[in-house]
Amino acid sequence: MQKPGDTFSAENSEHSSQRGSNRPEADTGRAWQLAHDRLMLYLELLQIPRQQAAELATEAIRRAEQRPSGEHPVKNAMRALHALPVGNTIQVASMPPLNRGPMVTVEIDRQPWWTFFKKRILRKK
């Protein structure tokens, strides 16, 4: 999911500099790459311009790295991103203010055939 213009990549990160030496470190590098890609996708869905998104993602990764938790980088990075001032500004109302009025159901004759018969036929007799 790496795209041109992204400022973070597995190759240029401090984690990737240690890649290849052993498996766990390589996995860690991949995990941070995954975290970065996830952040970039999230920011793309928020329609944040690519340059600004890259900056926000880098900042979120930096903060996530400083978190002293044993959580996965993706989780840490997403939480760090949510702590940043990322604009999800949708604030809309889909309905106008209520202006209630009554609409009462029409009363109907439950036995219209019988009433009709009584009124039209029996009355004539």
Next chain:
Amino acid sequence: MNKVSKQPWEKTARRRRLLMIALIFVTTLIASSYMADVLPHKGATAMELTIVIVFAALFAWISIGFWESIAGLYTLLRRYDRFAITSSVADHDHEFAPDTRTAILVPVCNEDIARVCAGLKATYKSLEATGKLGAFDFFILSDTSNPDLWVAEEIAWYETCKELSAFGRIFYRHRRVNIKRKSGNIADFCRRWGRNYRYMIVFDADSVMAGQSLARMVQMMEKNPRVGILQTSPLAANKESLIARVQQFSNHVYGPMFVAGLHFTQLGDSHFWGHNAILRVAPFMAHCGLPQLPGKPPLGGEIMSHDFVEAAFMRKAGYEVWLAYDLGGSYEEVPPTLLEELKRDRRWCQGNMQHMRLLFAEGLFPAHRALFLHGAMAYVSALLWFLFLSLSTAEAIYEVVREPVYFPQGRSLFPEWPVWHPQWALTLLATTAIILFLPKLLSALVILIKGRAREFGAAAGLLASVLVEVIFSTLFAPIRMLFHSKFVFVTLMGQQVGWGGQQRSDLGTSWGEALRLHGAGTAFAFVWAAVLFLVNRSFFWWNTPIFIPLLLSIPLSVWSSRASLGRIFRRLGLFVIPEETALPRELKFLNNDLEQQQARRKVLPLPDEAGFARAVVDPQVNKLHRCLLRTGRKVSQSIAAHRRELQEQALAMGPGSLRVREKKELLYDPRCMEELHQRVWEISDRKQAAQWGLASVSL
């Protein structure tokens, strides 16, 4: 407005209706006596008498259509119709007071929201061009039960508002409980916001209307304060499958004459077809709240076809119901396949049959009682036709099997020969054909006389299309008859039908679907034809126009559903309608918008129908959805615990593991949705992430 003085049109309407009844009665009487003469015993046996009675009912039914068409011909060929509601307003005068507020309502229920919004946008743009947009608001009123489609509707509403800068003009409401379906949805609007508006214009999910027509409708209502409902005559357009193109052609060629005929007899006691019509809100709220019918569904309970009943109630309250038969710019779409048409007919059949419970309801105008009867007869006539064919077959078999009695009881010098006059039968057949097909020819002649043949391709194409349409309708009539008979029968037997969304796209019918739908009918027709062929060969030949279409119903259903075949006919210059020769601005906008929507890039690799997953994953959609929910309410511990369980299930097994009810439960809880959104984005496991459309970012 209950006590009103008689209007001039009422006297005319009474005279015209009496004339119509007399014409139908005389025609039916003559044809029925002919029918009795054609039968071996001249209608003297119980079986033959029944055949004659059923035939009389059927002939009366087709005579109504015939004489209405003749009345329509008279109306259309006259230069001036003093009762035309459109004549109350000048053609180019669309002015009305600026405080006249009108709401355009688009009730939807599990519909293709992209199509709905494209239609709404087309109408909006057209209205904007008239400069009258400020007097109108739009409401998408959703009864959608599918949670994925519900989210899709919210997204579509938001994007439409964003595109048109129409926040505060286009509104969206989703009902949690769909009491009384469409009529309940509109009543719910009336109770909440009806007081803000003098008029409401009701759309169907596939309606499109020109801004000028909308403005004129408002103006007509302003000029005629006695009018409670003003119905337009929508033109069918925009479909490409063969059956839909045939229907569109019929609607354009025969429709205007037929509708003008309806107007001729009904005047201010007219129809309301439930959409593409304007209603006066205050009297609608005061007098048109629909009651529950006595008894259980399908014939009792909630009124399904609400429109006829609302028109009757409006009229009962003293308001008039008019048909603007000559107002253009009103469009709808027809079902793209026979399968979809029959599904719709099944619902309409049940709805129309319910009206029989109101036939004798107190205070209704006789004209509306007649409309209830007319609506029911649209389907009951099929059962009568089936009964007629069955009785004729029984009679034909009986005549072969029984020993002829040449010397019946009583004194007689001569033997009684069973005589059959084929020329009488041919005369009767020809008369029936005239009654059925002459209006079609006359409709085409009206178009030729008015110099509008070019709009239908050309004069030759128009006449050839009428001829092919006659063949087409002859082929499909027995198939429809068999299904409608079944619908009436099962409704009378107490079987209920659902009221879900409709498939409106030109996707076609597969051979498997057609086999399931028509298999039994084909087998039935085969047995019927085989028995007649073996027992009474001459009667068999008379019935081949019934058997052949039934035996071919599977391929007919499949082929007629194909858009490719529809396009071939278009290239041949057949079934061309004016909207195909010169596409109106509104329909052009609609088609362009649908194309653009398809071309739009999607960031998340989620299918369009994965609305729930989108509401969870997409941060904008998640926020939008939570914004549109009412504020989170405190729920009991057990409900909260259940929702937590659902969240865990969704996270572990993906959105596909949730049932419809469970998705809805989560969607109704803004806190749950926010939490689920955050947790999904924190998933690190590749497989789990893929379930939410986040696979592309996994390694």
